[in-house]
Amino acid sequence: MEEYYLALRKHIEEISPLTDQEWEYVAQCFTYKTLKKHQFLIQKDELVPSEYWVIKGLLKTYTIDSEGKEHILQFAMEQYWTSDFQAFQNQIPATLFIDCIEDSEFFCLRLENRERLCQEIPKMTNFFRIKSHYGYIALQQRIMSLLTETAEERYNNLIKKLPHLIQRVPKKLLASYLGVTRETLSRLKG
Amino acid sequence: MEEYYLALRKHIEEISPLTDQEWEYVAQCFTYKTLKKHQFLIQKDELVPSEYWVIKGLLKTYTIDSEGKEHILQFAMEQYWTSDFQAFQNQIPATLFIDCIEDSEFFCLRLENRERLCQEIPKMTNFFRIKSHYGYIALQQRIMSLLTETAEERYNNLIKKLPHLIQRVPKKLLASYLGVTRETLSRLKG
DNA sequence: ATTATAAAGTGATGTATGTCACATTTTTAT
DNA sequence: ATAAAAATGTGACATACATCACTTTATAAT
Numbered sequence: 001m002e003e004y005y006l007a008l009r010k011h012i013e014e015i016s017p018l019t020d021q022e023w024e025y026v027a028q029c030f031t032y033k034t035l036k037k038h039q040f041l042i043q044k045d046e047l048v049p050s051e052y053w054v055i056k057g058l059l060k061t062y063t064i065d066s067e068g069k070e071h072i073l074q075f076a077m078e079q080y081w082t083s084d085f086q087a088f089q090n091q092i093p094a095t096l097f098i099d100c101i102e103d104s105e106f107f108c109l110r111l112e113n114r115e116r117l118c119q120e121i122p123k124m125t126n127f128f129r130i131k132s133h134y135g136y137i138a139l140q141q142r143i144m145s146l147l148t149e150t151a152e153e154r155y156n157n158l159i160k161k162l163p164h165l166i167q168r169v170p171k172k173l174l175a176s177y178l179g180v181t182r183e184t185l186s187r188l189k190g
Numbered sequence: 191m192e193e194y195y196l197a198l199r200k201h202i203e204e205i206s207p208l209t210d211q212e213w214e215y216v217a218q219c220f221t222y223k224t225l226k227k228h229q230f231l232i233q234k235d236e237l238v239p240s241e242y243w244v245i246k247g248l249l250k251t252y253t254i255d256s257e258g259k260e261h262i263l264q265f266a267m268e269q270y271w272t273s274d275f276q277a278f279q280n281q282i283p284a285t286l287f288i289d290c291i292e293d294s295e296f297f298c299l300r301l302e303n304r305e306r307l308c309q310e311i312p313k314m315t316n317f318f319r320i321k322s323h324y325g326y327i328a329l330q331q332r333i334m335s336l337l338t339e340t341a342e343e344r345y346n347n348l349i350k351k352l353p354h355l356i357q358r359v360p361k362k363l364l365a366s367y368l369g370v371t372r373e374t375l376s377r378l379k380g
Numbered sequence: 381a382t383t384a385t386a387a388a389g390t391g392a393t394g395t396a397t398g399t400c401a402c403a404t405t406t407t408t409a410t
Numbered sequence: 411a412t413a414a415a416a417a418t419g420t421g422a423c424a425t426a427c428a429t430c431a432c433t434t435t436a437t438a439a440t
Contacts, residue, residue: 063334071337073330086327118319122312129308129315132322137276139329140263144253146336147261147369151397170417179337184397186419341427360387374427376389 001032004055008107011053011079015130016123025120029113034105041106042084042098047091050108051083052076057104058168061096062176072177075101075165081131101169151180152188191222194245198297201243201269205320206313215311219303224295231296232274232288237281240298241273242266247294248358251286252366262367265291265355271321291359341370342378 008030009023018026030053035041041059042048054076061074061082073096076082087094088111109117118125145154155178159166166174175185198220199213208216220243225231231249232238244266251264251272263286266272277284278301299307308315335344345368349356356364365375 063338065338071334073334073337085323085330089323089327118316122315125312125315125319126308129319129322132319132326133275133279136322136326136329137279139326139333140275143329143332143336144261144263146333147263148253148255172417181398182418183399183420187397362387371428372388373390373429377427 004032004105004107007055007079008053012124012127016127018121018123022121022123026117026124029117030107030109032105033108034103035100036103037100040097040099041082041104042087042094042096044095044097045093048084048088048094050110051081051085051088051114052106052108054078054080054082055105055107057100057106058102059098059100059104060173061098063096070176071179072173075169075173075177077165077168081135101173146179151178151184154178155185155188194222194295194297197245197269198243202314202317206317208311208313212311212313216307216314219307220297220299222295223298224293225290226293227290230287230289231272231294232277232284232286234285234287235283238274238278238284240300241271241275241278241304242296242298244268244270244272245295245297247296248291249288249294250291250363251288253286260366261369262363265359265363265367267355267358271325291363336369341368341374344368345375345378 005027009018009027012018012026031050033052035057041052042061044063056078059076059082060072061076061084062070062072064070074082076098082098084094084096084098086092087096091111114128118128145157149157155174158174158178171185172182175182178185195217199208199217202208202216221240223242225247231242232251234253246268249266249272250262251266251274252260252262254260264272266288272288274284274286274288276282277286281301304318308318335347339347345364348364348368361375362372365372368375
């Protein structure tokens with residue numbers, strides 16, 4: 001467990017170095033949680049108590065449409081933040097599902113703790129500011145990818161960008177993330 | 191001009207109320223700029239000195255693909271922030287174009303001023319944190335829309351969400367924003 | 381006002397991707 | 411180890427949307 005906290009501290013300090021005293025305050029705002037493969041971190045229509053930092057494991061964030069088809073918004077693995085941020089931020093019922101593709105472990109940060117943290121430790125406000133900004137930029141790039149690229153280009157770029165992810169995720173889920181059917185993805189490479 | 195500054199102050203204070211003294215510091219970090227319709231705010235391959243808050247007007251952020259087709263990432267109107275954030279943040283050449291659909295006026299914030307602002311006025315760090323976070327959530331919703339909805343659904347939802355925008359933007363540009371051709375958009379309603 | 385330019389509509393046709401069905405391979409659970 | 415479940419591949423066919431070509435309508439420039 002000690003090493004998990006060290007990993008989180010390192011993650012934060014890549015953006016905002018902290019004193020030991022500050023870190024002590026930060027660390028106590030997080031709680032630990034673990035889930036097995038196939039278990040849900042967040043379910044649609046339920047409230048979302050926390051946002052989550054992935055210590056270990058792999059998750060998918062998705063919706064189910066009216067025809068029962070799954071559409072994947074995000075994969076989250078080690079050192080990723082994940083939640084239904086819309087629901088979390090406004091403390092309203094989730095519109096998304098998040099469940100575990102692998103056994104997973106997290107640090108959980110509740111909304112009141114995050115805001116307390118930002119009030120007490122300005123460096124943490126800065127950390128979240130930078131993180132959100134990078135996240136925003138990454139999503140803009142994904143939108144451009146969806147607007148401009150063919151399924152094949154999107155797949156090849158995903159392989160380039162996250163080669164390690166490909167190994168851990170069934171192609172059917174990658175297809176869903178890329179916005180195509182598994183059949184189409186299957187026919188691309190041949 | 192005085193009223194422009196008041197509008198910006200109001201915009202910031204919807205998230206982070208400031209003292210008069212703080213506001214004085216904030217205000218001097220911005221510079222004013224105006225452009226006519228069809229003029230470029232940002233051009234591909236050029237450096238991006240600032241991010242921009244739109245006082246008045248309307249702009250589009252887009253790329254041109256290898257076949258010369260335009261793909262619109264964002265429309266920015268009154269009270270929107272816009273820039274090539276990826277290029278701005280890393281001070282590298284732009285990959286995007288931004289030009290004016292209408293005569294427009296902006297407040298410009300240079301990177302060094304933004305960071306100075308965040309260091310001097312923690313409330314501003316918080317302002318940018320919240321803004322980025324909301325922006326992130328909005329982009330997630332756009333991605334879900336692209337993954338799950340038909341062209342017609344995306345168009346109808348855009349009309350619901352930004353009815354005033356529709357009036358100001360040629361349908362051909364809306365089509366590009368929605369990820370379809372103008373011909374397809376034209377055939378939806380009839 | 382008149383002309384030039386851009387936006388918008390529409391028909392004919394092409395294509396990438398979706399859908400459905402079924403076989404094969406791989407992974408998971410007992 | 412064995413059976414069950416999930417993932418993957420592939421053929422036949424359907425469809426949403428793209429492309430190209432041309433006309434009509436609206437907007438902008440002199």
